[in-house]
Amino acid sequence: MILNGVEIRDSFAEAFPMVGTRLIITADTAKWAMIAAKTVTGFATSVIGCGCEGGVEREIPESETPDGRPGVSVLFFTMDLKGLQTVVPNRIGQCVLTSPTSACYAGMEGGAKVSIGKALRYFGDGWQIAKNVDGRRIWRVPVMEGEFVCDHDTGSVSGVGGGNILILGASRAETLAAAEVAVEAMQKVEGCILPFPGGIVRSGSKVGSRYKGMFASSNNAYCPTLRAQTETKLTPEVASVQEIVIDGVSFEAVSACTRAGIEALVALGRDKGVVAIDAGNYGGNLGPFHFKLREIMA
Amino acid sequence: MSGFVLTPRRAFETRVDLAGVLPGVDLSGLTVGYGDRGVALAELFEIGGSVGDRLTLKSGSALLDRVGAGLSSGELVVEGDVGDHLGQSAAGGSITVSGSAGAYAAAELSGGRIEIAGDVGERLGAARDGSRRGMSGGVVVVGGSAGPRAAERLRGGVIVVKGDAAEGAATDLIAGTLAVGGALKGKAGRGMKRGTLLLRSADGLAPGFGDALEHDLVMxxxxxxxxxxLAAFLGGAFKVRRFAGDLNAGGKGEALVVPAA
Known part of the structure; x- marks a missing residue:
């Protein structure tokens, strides 16, 4: 399949089930809401090394937040519920409770509960107070600045982790510029996050290594400097590859996000240095979710 | 919306117990308490309409007790006054009274909504005699003033009194929210354990409240x-003066003085 000079390879992204949750973080200003959101989702690029994957989902206008202040929604994903129930309160405790003027609310209903105030209230050392309004329990924890307000807990969902696209470009600069355009389009899809720096993972990776104990290593088939030494997936005009990894609350969300990214890249076209779009998989035998690029773009 | 319409046939000579007269109930053949005896509802009221999720009571009276008691769904509309125990132990639905209500209105309410345009008697949303906990959920809005001990032992839910609250409001309040738009007549919040009072002035608070000064509360x-x-009561004002109390009962309750909009 060739679209606007860009080859859409007959490949698919292979993704895995993950457990996810959403938080809504607010603050007196949009700036501080985003600082808290970026901090709480820091060092959350991959479950392999970070214990969870997290990222900013979207900014939320004052009219939609639980307290009428500027907000940001964030998503977290882990391999199992126990992991989520551990990392989420830990991260909120260190990164949101501490962030000036912040408050933290449930971002989804249903599913198994993930603690927010249920765990963090004890910071109040007995001075914390709860309020139950409209059937929902909310905690007020006294802090030096005033009060930290948070919901008792949030819900969770069976999500999908590890959706991805690979952008094969004509130069390093053009490939990165194209990836940035794709990220911008993909970040508009609700229910998804792109957990890597700026949404982009320049290293890529393959599963396993020749070294004992390494779970992931250089994806040599896509490394442009190795094309003379190893079997390569890169045609001669490809000089650089960038990957975008997608985690989402559903198969549909990840699929829509994948399509948004490919559409943005196709709109740039071969003239802007986008040579081909590929996807990472493990032969289809490991992950139950397959995002077939050509079917998504059909 | 279909439903029965009850119109009194004549002035009542004694108190009427309307427990069980609810929306969604077939009222034909129903017997109600009338003084110390039971009489057919149809003997006291002309019954119009048919069974439905709305019940209208025309020409209400302060002699009508337990109106809407135990309501769990549907809409009950009263044109005029009601007696004691309006909406007692109701768990859902809505009750609207265009006049005033007697004692123990919304006592031990656990859900739903009650609006009373006029005044209410003593112990609005309170615990009944011998009971440890008052209203635990739902919303009550009183357009006028409340009698003594409003929200006594309130456990949850929201009560808004637009007028004054007589002596002893929020006594032994356990949790929940009481907003009073008028004046407190004294000894309010005595023994209050947790919960929130939203007030226009701290005058009338029990002496066990301590001033924590002004705060802009995200809560x-x-x-x-x-x-x-509560949004209507606050009128966009979030900077309030906070009094913690009753400090003799743990002090985890609060009275927030909200400037009038």
Missing amino acids: LRVLARRSPD
Whole structure:
């Protein structure tokens, strides 16, 4: 399949089930809401090394937040519920409770509960107070600045982790510029996050290594400097590859996000240095979710 | 919306117990208490309409007790006054009274909504005699003033009194929210354990409250989002003067003095 000079390879992204949750973080200003959101989702690029994957989902206008202040929604994903129930309160405790003027609310209903105030209230050392309004329990924890307000807990969902696209470009600069355009389009899809720096993972990776104990290593088939030494997936005009990894609350969300990214890249076209779009998989035998690029773009 | 319409046949000579006269109930053949005896509802009221999720009571009276008691769904509309125990132990639905209500209105309410345009008697939303906990959920809005000991032992839910609250409001309040738009007549919040009073003035608070000065509380913004009635009371004011109390009962309750809009 060739679209606007860009080859859409007959490949698919292979993704895995993950457990996810959403938080809504607010603050007196949009700036501080985003600082808290970026901090709480820091060092959350991959479950392999970070214990969870997290990222900013979207900014939320004052009219939609639980307290009428500027907000940001964030998503977290882990391999199992126990992991989520551990990392989420830990991260909120260190990164949101501490962030000036912040408050933290449930971002989804249903599913198994993930603690927010249920765990963090004890910071109040007995001075914390709860309020139950409209059937929902909310905690007020006294802090030096005033009060930290948070919901008792949030819900969770069976999500999908590890959706991805690979952008094969004509130069390093053009490939990165194209990836940035794709990220911008993909970040508009609700229910998804792109957990890597700026949404982009320049290293890529393959599963396993020749070294004992390494779970992931250089994806040599896509490394442009190795094309003379190893079997390569890169045609001669490809000089650089960038990957975008997608985690989402559903198969549909990840699929829509994948399509948004490919559409943005196709709109740039071969003239802007986008040579081909590929996807990472493990032969289809490991992950139950397959995002077939050509079917998504059909 | 279909439903029965009850119109009194004549002035009542004694108190009427309307427990069980609810929306969705077939009222034909129903017997109600009348003084110390039981009489057919049809003997006291002309019954119009048919069974439905709305019940209208025309020409209400202060002699009509337990109106809407135990209501769990549907709409009950009273044109005029009601007696004691309006909506007692109701768990859902809505009750609207265009006049005033007697004692123990919304006592031990656990859900639903009650609006009373006029005044209410003593122990609004309170615990009944011998009971440890008062109203535990739902919303009550009183257009006029409340009698003594409003929200006594309140356990949850929201009560808004637009007028004054007589002596002893929020006595032994356990949790929940009482907003009073008028004056407190004294000894309010005595023995209050937790919960929130929203007031226009600290005058009338029991002596066990300590002044924590002014604060811009994010929590009030959440309350305003989740409760339209409290949003109306707050009128966009989130900077309030906080009094913690009753300090003789743990001090985890609070009285917040909200400037009038």
